[in-house]
Amino acid sequence: MNSIKRSQLEDILLQDCQLGDNDLVLISESDCHVDGTFVIHSLLSLYQKENYNICFLAISQSISHYLSVSKKIATDLKPSIDSNKLIMVDGLKLLGLSVVKDCVDMNIQSIQDIETDFEDVFRKNSLQKLLDLLNSNVDKLYSQSNGSPTVLMIDNISFLLTLGISFKDIVIFCHSLSQHLKETSCGTLVMLSSVYGEDDKSEALTNYFKHISSTCLEINSLSSGYCKDVHGELRITRKRKLERQKKIEKTLQFKISDKSIKLWALGLSSAVL
Amino acid sequence: MATKTNFQKKARGKLLQIPGTRPSLYNNQLLVSTGVPSLDHVLGGGVAVGTVLMIEEDVFGDYARLLVKYFTAEAVMTGQPMMLASLDVEPQDLIKDLPAPIIDERKEEKTESSQLAQADDSMKIAWRYQNLPKFQSNPTGIKFGHYYDLTKTMEKRLVESIDIKCLSTTQLNQIKLPVNAAEIMNINYMKLLNKIATVIEEGKYLTKDKVDKRNILKIAVHSLGSPMWGENSGLKLDGTGHDPSLPRFLLGLRALLRSSFAVCLLTVPTHLFQENSFTRQVEKFCDTVLHLESFSGSEKEKNPVFKEYHGLLNIRQLPRLNTMAAHEPDTLDLAFKLRRKKFTIEPLHLPPEMAEQSSQGHEDPLKHLKSSTAGCGGGTGNSKLDF
Numbered sequence: 001m002n003s004i005k006r007s008q009l010e011d012i013l014l015q016d017c018q019l020g021d022n023d024l025v026l027i028s029e030s031d032c033h034v035d036g037t038f039v040i041h042s043l044l045s046l047y048q049k050e051n052y053n054i055c056f057l058a059i060s061q062s063i064s065h066y067l068s069v070s071k072k073i074a075t076d077l078k079p080s081i082d083s084n085k086l087i088m089v090d091g092l093k094l095l096g097l098s099v100v101k102d103c104v105d106m107n108i109q110s111i112q113d114i115e116t117d118f119e120d121v122f123r124k125n126s127l128q129k130l131l132d133l134l135n136s137n138v139d140k141l142y143s144q145s146n147g148s149p150t151v152l153m154i155d156n157i158s159f160l161l162t163l164g165i166s167f168k169d170i171v172i173f174c175h176s177l178s179q180h181l182k183e184t185s186c187g188t189l190v191m192l193s194s195v196y197g198e199d200d201k202s203e204a205l206t207n208y209f210k211h212i213s214s215t216c217l218e219i220n221s222l223s224s225g226y227c228k229d230v231h232g233e234l235r236i237t238r239k240r241k242l243e244r245q246k247k248i249e250k251t252l253q254f255k256i257s258d259k260s261i262k263l264w265a266l267g268l269s270s271a272v273l
Numbered sequence: 274m275a276t277k278t279n280f281q282k283k284a285r286g287k288l289l290q291i292p293g294t295r296p297s298l299y300n301n302q303l304l305v306s307t308g309v310p311s312l313d314h315v316l317g318g319g320v321a322v323g324t325v326l327m328i329e330e331d332v333f334g335d336y337a338r339l340l341v342k343y344f345t346a347e348a349v350m351t352g353q354p355m356m357l358a359s360l361d362v363e364p365q366d367l368i369k370d371l372p373a374p375i376i377d378e379r380k381e382e383k384t385e386s387s388q389l390a391q392a393d394d395s396m397k398i399a400w401r402y403q404n405l406p407k408f409q410s411n412p413t414g415i416k417f418g419h420y421y422d423l424t425k426t427m428e429k430r431l432v433e434s435i436d437i438k439c440l441s442t443t444q445l446n447q448i449k450l451p452v453n454a455a456e457i458m459n460i461n462y463m464k465l466l467n468k469i470a471t472v473i474e475e476g477k478y479l480t481k482d483k484v485d486k487r488n489i490l491k492i493a494v495h496s497l498g499s500p501m502w503g504e505n506s507g508l509k510l511d512g513t514g515h516d517p518s519l520p521r522f523l524l525g526l527r528a529l530l531r532s533s534f535a536v537c538l539l540t541v542p543t544h545l546f547q548e549n550s551f552t553r554q555v556e557k558f559c560d561t562v563l564h565l566e567s568f569s570g571s572e573k574e575k576n577p578v579f580k581e582y583h584g585l586l587n588i589r590q591l592p593r594l595n596t597m598a599a600h601e602p603d604t605l606d607l608a609f610k611l612r613r614k615k616f617t618i619e620p621l622h623l624p625p626e627m628a629e630q631s632s633q634g635h636e637d638p639l640k641h642l643k644s645s646t647a648g649c650g651g652g653t654g655n656s657k658l659d660f
Binding site: 032035037038041060061062064065068069072073092093095096097099100102103104105106108119122123159162163164194196197198200201202226228256257258259261 | 299300450451454455457458463464466467470471474514515517520521522524525526527528529531532548549550553554556557558593594595596597598599601605
């Protein structure tokens with residue numbers, strides 16, 4: 001019996017996504033007017049409550065942002081970090097300071113005490129070092145736990161595309177991560193991906209991930225434009241691989257507030273009723 | 274970033290007050306003013322320290338240049354150090370033409386009549402404070418968001434009271450990158466990042482630096498991404514896809530700012546970028562993004578709906594800092610107006626509909642978005658020759 005309180009979105013995710021049975025969970029932002037990070041925050045706190053080992057790669061925001069948001073939605077991540085159940089990789093700082101490192105002399109303090117080993121990402125467009133770091137983190141987490149499943153979360157994979165890494169390299173990167181997770185700990189890869197425009201590489205990348213994902217959480221903006229009471233639509237698609245049945249689809253509308261997310265069926269927002 | 278503010282609920286520890294900043298009402302961020310109080314209001318109080326504000330320029334760039342001047346003037350008025358980079362316009366020219374602050378004149382007449390004259394009006398030592406209002410509107414005397422008069426220029430003495438580092442073409446060319454630096458992006462962006470990192474380092478603006486007097490470094494880059502910076506409309510020189518230089522620069526900039534007491538204002542001429550998706554990607558790499566759409570030269574200039582305004586302000590992105598929800602402004606229909614003395618941002622109000630005008634029919638400002646009806650001639654024309 002789980003006596004820990006879960007939020008509405010977490011309950012929906014737990015019920016509809018069947019956490020333990022996923023290879024790849026994709027959260028996709030279908031255009032630039034929506035923000036899908038609230039799903040990442042909810043999934044992060046849900047995985048923590050379900051006692052998973054989590055490795056989190058943050059590229060779009062700094063680590064302190066996620067820690068602050070978690071505190072607001074009432075799950076503190078600090079104890080998990082201390083007990084080695086959660087490793088947060090500050091991609092923004094590591095990658096950003098690698099860029100700075102190539103522009104300045106070495107004796108600048110801001111980059112001195114960070115082991116920025118990721119110059120190859122920008123010099124050779126290679127994600128090898130990042131892959132090694134994430135794989136070693138996953139191994140570390142798994143070996144220290146007593147058999148709890150592992151999940152690797154990435155926010156936001158499309159940023160790597162913008163930073164100049166090729167489509168092919170990103171796909172190989174994700175495949176390697178997914179493979180490693182499956183082999184070592186039957187784990188899940190969770191990614192946030194965005195679409196920046198039609199006929200853009202980001203659309204091709206997101207479509208590909210949607211195709212190989214077992215659960216897809218698609219966030220769309222309202223076709224009627226901006227609305228203060230309804231921020232967008234969340235479409236949950238779950239493919240059932242073994243039983244050749246139709247995929248399960250569910251669409252909800254949501255509103256993000258400072259500390260919580262409200263969800264309801266289409267057209268039944270409290271602003272309308 | 275929560276560590277950046279010293280705003281504490283319980284009065285434990287020293288409450289550090291940095292001039293020109295105030296804590297946000299919505300979350301515990303430390304904010305600075307953009308120099309235009311109406312813009313601060315739209316942004317939810319101001320720009321958060323440690324973030325990047327990107328302004329997508331209007332086609333002729335006048336209003337973006339004006340915002341850079343306001344930002345610089347605000348830095349002068351709050352006594353904060355400033356770094357101004359511009360390749361299209363000489364930074365010195367921008368600095369020579371800052372708007373003068375509006376001083377409260379009320380109290381000055383009263384002191385003349387009083388017998389106990391205070392120190393004579395022209396202070397010799399504390400002359401910088403002469404220009405600040407003589408009465409204290411708030412006990413600490415620190416004001417946030419000053420008002421400026423565009424018809425007057427700020428005095429040279431006042432401008433020189435703060436440390437402004439300029440970065441023009443000649444100064445940019447003098448910057449030497451490390452000997453074996455790989456060319457990971459456009460050379461000019463690398464040099465700019467080099468300069469910003471050295472200024473932050475030398476001025477001790479990092480959050481981990483311990484200084485007696487905490488200042489916020491204000492960085493303004495005018496027309497970043499223009500051809501003068503070597504940008505090829507967002508495309509690589511061989512034409513194969515997007516040039517990742519600008520996103521890489523922004524990543525490095527944000528990583529630096531996240532652990533510094535600094536704010537950056539960038540104006541970017543995104544109308545020069547070849548592909549809209551590139552502009553969207555660049556927007557995602559900044560925190561707050563606004564777009565200025567001026568009416569000059571477009572058909573909207575003659576539209577009676579927009580008679581009182583000079584352009585529209587589109588909010589492209591507002592930051593989510595330490596919370597899930599971004600600040601929601603009251604309305605998204607915002608327009609800006611440049612009057613003789615000041616520049617303001619206002620919610621767009623339609624002019625009252627008069628009887629004669631309604632019979633002629635207002636031109637729908639969004640007509641160009643609707644699909645055009647087939648057929649030659651006439652259509653919805655209101656010409657007197659229609660029959």
